[in-house]
Amino acid sequence: MGSDCLFCRIVAGEIPATIVRETDTTLAFRDIGPKAPVHVLIIPKEHYADVAMLGQGDPALAGELLATAAAVAEDEGLLGDGFRLMFNTGTYGGQEVFHVHAHLLGGAPLGPMLARDVA
Ligand code: AMP
């Protein structure tokens, strides 16, 4: 991927981001348009389009991403009151950036899981 992908460019240091944690294989940085007092994106450095591709392609890396998310949640003081970790995927999921990223949201009550009931 590389130059066509916004988050690959953040990994490469070509686009600035507020990085809160980095491992050999993952990166966590603050969302540019936060939807909660804490809103951090956690990505694998390697490009996978979405969580299905990551989970099927490299389950160990998916686990490392979860470990980074948990460490950030602890650093941000979210373990006591809780948080939400989500992967928007594809058209129905509202995914806008096609480099897999977990949204870590917390710091206030987050309300219902969905804005409206679509069942
Ligand atoms: P999604 O709709 O799940 O693909 O979410 C993409 C997220 O990326 C949104 O919450 C955006 O605010 C966020 N975003 C877009 N560009 C940047 C950037 N340059 N740095 C940090 N977050 C970004």
Ligand code: ZN
């Ligand atoms: Zn990418």
